[in-house]
Amino acid sequence: MKKKLSLLLALLLLYPCLSAPAEEDEDLLIEEIVENVDLDAVTYGEVEWTFPIPLEDMNPEYIRLANKHYLLADDYVPQDLVKVPSKPKNGGIYWAVQPKGGQLLREECAQALCDMNAAIREAAEENGYRSLYLKSAYRSYQTQRTMYRNRLERNNGKDDGWVSMPGASDHQTGLGCDVVPSNWRDKAMNDKMMKEPECQWMAEHCHEFGFIIRYPADKQELTEINTEPWHLRYVGIPVAAYIMENGLCLEEFTYELQDAIQDFLSRGGNPETVQPYIQEPAD
Ligand SMILES: [Zn+2]
Numbered sequence: 001m002k003k004k005l006s007l008l009l010a011l012l013l014l015y016p017c018l019s020a021p022a023e024e025d026e027d028l029l030i031e032e033i034v035e036n037v038d039l040d041a042v043t044y045g046e047v048e049w050t051f052p053i054p055l056e057d058m059n060p061e062y063i064r065l066a067n068k069h070y071l072l073a074d075d076y077v078p079q080d081l082v083k084v085p086s087k088p089k090n091g092g093i094y095w096a097v098q099p100k101g102g103q104l105l106r107e108e109c110a111q112a113l114c115d116m117n118a119a120i121r122e123a124a125e126e127n128g129y130r131s132l133y134l135k136s137a138y139r140s141y142q143t144q145r146t147m148y149r150n151r152l153e154r155n156n157g158k159d160d161g162w163v164s165m166p167g168a169s170d171h172q173t174g175l176g177c178d179v180v181p182s183n184w185r186d187k188a189m190n191d192k193m194m195k196e197p198e199c200q201w202m203a204e205h206c207h208e209f210g211f212i213i214r215y216p217a218d219k220q221e222l223t224e225i226n227t228e229p230w231h232l233r234y235v236g237i238p239v240a241a242y243i244m245e246n247g248l249c250l251e252e253f254t255y256e257l258q259d260a261i262q263d264f265l266s267r268g269g270n271p272e273t274v275q276p277y278i279q280e281p282a283d
Pocket of ligand 1: 136171176177178228231
């Protein structure tokens with residue numbers, strides 16, 4: 001309230017400089033000016049939060065970055081993993097019975113993926129899209145370590161950017177999943193998949209369900225991962241919309257958010273408010 005009053009006072013003082021032709025109604029003009037100023041800027045305590053997304057619209061766990069600089073611990077296991085329902089007719093998504101116990105994802109992410117599959121199935125009636133197929137979901141640190149070792153062995157000990165090192169995999173978050181059109185379920189994955197209408201549909205609509213394309217084609221330098229049109233990452237709807245609309249990757253989003261946090265702290269913001277959102281690289 002105090003802020004509102006002082007802003008109004010400032011505007012009144014400024015009024016002579018802002019004034020329009022004399023015939024206009026003065027009171028109306030001031031009202032219009034006040035209306036156009038954002039009086040509801042988000043503040044925590046007395047300190048303004050300048051980042052476009054309020055903290056309460058971001059779940060710190062859902063925006064957690066996992067890459068070779070921001071490593072997950074070997075005992076990091078997400079708390080609310082659930083088996084993804086596999087029957088599309090009952091609101092699920094097809095997957096193979098590969099991992100013991102089925103394909104797992106964090107609960108909210110699993111639901112979002114099923115909702116997205118239901119949406120493309122609905123669109124399929126008009127556009128002939130194929131169903132989506134969940135090729136890979138949660139992977140433990142230990143599974144990732146085995147996959148990484150196998151890949152290095154097959155590739156003369158060289159990391160070719162196709163399999164992440166243990167702790168660096170987005171799959172360990174329980175929020176990363178490989179989703180392909182059903183005709184690709186048994187094919188080797190490569191970036192030709194990007195031409196498939198289902199992948200284009202996903203790129204266009206995934207944010208509506210809280211997903212981003214985790215490894216976009218034009219961000220390889222930042223993600224250090226080859227482009228993967230099939231790898232979706234759940235971050236929640238407000239963050240996904242921001243990332244996809246601004247053409248970012250999760251690394252860029254993280255740097256922007258960390259800058260905003262530093263700025264907030266430098267203006268006297270309460271460290272406890274932002275603490276859960278602070279992420280630092282291991283190296
Ligand atoms: Zn993946």
